[in-house]
Amino acid sequence: MKIALAQLNYHIGNFSGNLQKMLTAVEEAKAQGAELVCFAELATTGYPPRDFLEFDDFVRMAEEAVEALAHAAQGIAIVVGSPSRNPAPEGKDLYNSAFFLEEGRVKAVQHKALLPTYDIFDEYRYFEPASRWQVVEYKGYRIALTICEDIWNIGNENPLYTRCPLDELMPQQPDLVLNISASPFDYTHAAERIRILKANVARYGLPIFYVNHVGAQTEIIFDGGSMVASPNGHIYDEMPYFQEGVRVYELEKVKQGSQQHEQPKDKIPLIHDALITGIRNYFHKLGFQDAIVGLSGGLDSAVTAVLAAEALGHKHVRTVLMPSQFSSEGSVTDARQLARNLGVQYDLLPIEPIYQQFLKTLEAQFWATPFNVAEENLQARIRGTLLMALSNKYGPILLNTTNKSEMAVGYGTLYGDLCGGLSIIGDVYKTEVYELAHYINERLGPLIPKAIIEKPPSAELRPHQRDTDRLPPYEQLDPILYQYIERQQGPAEIIAMGYDEQLVHRILRLVNINEFKRHQTAPVLRVSPKAFGMGRRMPIVAKYLS
Numbered sequence: 001m002k003i004a005l006a007q008l009n010y011h012i013g014n015f016s017g018n019l020q021k022m023l024t025a026v027e028e029a030k031a032q033g034a035e036l037v038c039f040a041e042l043a044t045t046g047y048p049p050r051d052f053l054e055f056d057d058f059v060r061m062a063e064e065a066v067e068a069l070a071h072a073a074q075g076i077a078i079v080v081g082s083p084s085r086n087p088a089p090e091g092k093d094l095y096n097s098a099f100f101l102e103e104g105r106v107k108a109v110q111h112k113a114l115l116p117t118y119d120i121f122d123e124y125r126y127f128e129p130a131s132r133w134q135v136v137e138y139k140g141y142r143i144a145l146t147i148c149e150d151i152w153n154i155g156n157e158n159p160l161y162t163r164c165p166l167d168e169l170m171p172q173q174p175d176l177v178l179n180i181s182a183s184p185f186d187y188t189h190a191a192e193r194i195r196i197l198k199a200n201v202a203r204y205g206l207p208i209f210y211v212n213h214v215g216a217q218t219e220i221i222f223d224g225g226s227m228v229a230s231p232n233g234h235i236y237d238e239m240p241y242f243q244e245g246v247r248v249y250e251l252e253k254v255k256q257g258s259q260q261h262e263q264p265k266d267k268i269p270l271i272h273d274a275l276i277t278g279i280r281n282y283f284h285k286l287g288f289q290d291a292i293v294g295l296s297g298g299l300d301s302a303v304t305a306v307l308a309a310e311a312l313g314h315k316h317v318r319t320v321l322m323p324s325q326f327s328s329e330g331s332v333t334d335a336r337q338l339a340r341n342l343g344v345q346y347d348l349l350p351i352e353p354i355y356q357q358f359l360k361t362l363e364a365q366f367w368a369t370p371f372n373v374a375e376e377n378l379q380a381r382i383r384g385t386l387l388m389a390l391s392n393k394y395g396p397i398l399l400n401t402t403n404k405s406e407m408a409v410g411y412g413t414l415y416g417d418l419c420g421g422l423s424i425i426g427d428v429y430k431t432e433v434y435e436l437a438h439y440i441n442e443r444l445g446p447l448i449p450k451a452i453i454e455k456p457p458s459a460e461l462r463p464h465q466r467d468t469d470r471l472p473p474y475e476q477l478d479p480i481l482y483q484y485i486e487r488q489q490g491p492a493e494i495i496a497m498g499y500d501e502q503l504v505h506r507i508l509r510l511v512n513i514n515e516f517k518r519h520q521t522a523p524v525l526r527v528s529p530k531a532f533g534m535g536r537r538m539p540i541v542a543k544y545l546s
Contacts, residue, residue, distance in 0.1 A: 096123060100143075177209070304425060321335045410514025519540060
């Protein structure tokens with residue numbers, strides 16, 4: 001039997017578009033001789049549909065998409081993920097289901113049993129878990145049909161769950177496992193997925209066919225990486241990251257395990273490609289074309305501008321240089337050079353006259369007070385206002401350039417440099433931004449001027465300012481932030497690792513008291529195991545470490 005994995009980029013709620021993609025993939029799979037084609041979890045709706053699932057009309061349109069796919073299941077069987085209604089009055093109204101379609105009808109439906117409700121996942125809000133399992137017989141084979149998380153509780157060892165779907169299916173003696181997934185990207189997850197597949201193969205001795213989403217849905221990015229595992233424990237094939245595609249596999253060859261192929265999993269290239277995908281899909285799925293970026297001459301805005309130009313094309317990126325009296329000549333020169341290197345439009349809008357007018361207006365209120373953060377933030381807010389004015393006038397979407405280190409400790413101005421429709425590097429620590437800059441220059445040539453990479457980081461909002469005036473060096477800051485944010489380690493645990501006690505308490509306090517800023521910023525493209533936004537839900541008015 002030949003089995004096709006269709007790794008596609010779905011669009012939440014775009015039922016006609018998603019259906020057309022799948023119908024095209026069905027024909028492509030048939031042309032390659034496939035007898036079964038598999039689409040991902042909730043492929044009809046896109047993932048995650050969230051509260052759209054509470055609309056009866058939304059669910060009805062998903063049902064119509066399944067019906068249309070069933071009509072197309074002629075000479076080829078189709079597996080597709082879609083919501084289905086729970087006929088019982090008790091429990092949630094819907095199941096997260098896998099439909100097995102054959103010869104114009106729904107042959108079988110298997111519901112998802114393990115409903116993740118952590119980090120970015122909130123499936124138990126909408127779905128009832130499965131309590132029954134049944135293999136599907138097709139072409140003389142017995143197929144164990146599973147959905148994403150259902151293969152992540154190997155031998156019932158995951159403390160989040162009490163049942164193991166594949167253990168439940170084994171007495172029915174399946175010949176292979178199909179898993180349809182919606183497994184979001186972070187830079188560790190591709191390796192973790194392979195570990196899980198290999199562990200399942202080691203336990204059950206069955207070939208596994210695993211299909212995933214690709215593309216981005218606002219902040220959540222899917223890398224694809226659909227794969228096939230052989231009973232000998234090898235990954236027979238892993239499909240490309242961040243690319244759509246249909247691949248057909250001969251079951252008997254997979255069972256023999258005669259080949260082994262995995263994609264490279266280097267962290268910075270993965271982050272780079274994920275960010276490109278996130279930008280491109282955010283714009284294209286919302287019908288936008290153009291972006292605008294404030295270029296300061298610093299590293300963060302430089303990396304953001306390069307990523308935007310790569311994702312959207314240089315003709316669709318506009319940059320704005322807004323020097324003040326505190327901006328160094330080098331910053332202006334470097335920003336100009338970067339814009340020229342990228343071939344993007346740039347405007348020069350000096351803000352000192354506007355800034356002086358603000359100070360004159362506030363003269364009575366600011367009289368006899370020292371220069372402080374108020375005067376600094378005025379400059380950032382002037383820049384934000386100018387960028388938003390150009391955005392409103394001409395339509396480009398403003399991209400936020402704040403990195404994760406700054407966002408963590410509140411080193412950004414609300415309604416100023418925190419403005420934007422999408423946060424590009426808000427899940428990338430400053431030390432990782434440097435790595436991205438080097439990777440970009442190695443891959444694309446010296447786009448980012450050397451001076452931008454080598455200069456000491458500075459907001460340039462007062463004379464001779466450096467980030468280290470208020471923050472520890474990023475080489476010290478980022479590891480502590482990582483332990484607190486990604487690994488959820490408290491101060492005692494972090495101090496026990498050898499970090500300075502006063503520094504740890506200072507940094508963690510900054511993270512907590514600046515939660516209110518993060519609640520008001522743009523969606524952050526998620527590339528780490530724990531990003532700011534929907535995957536990290538913290539109260540604003542909390543006492544912990546304050």
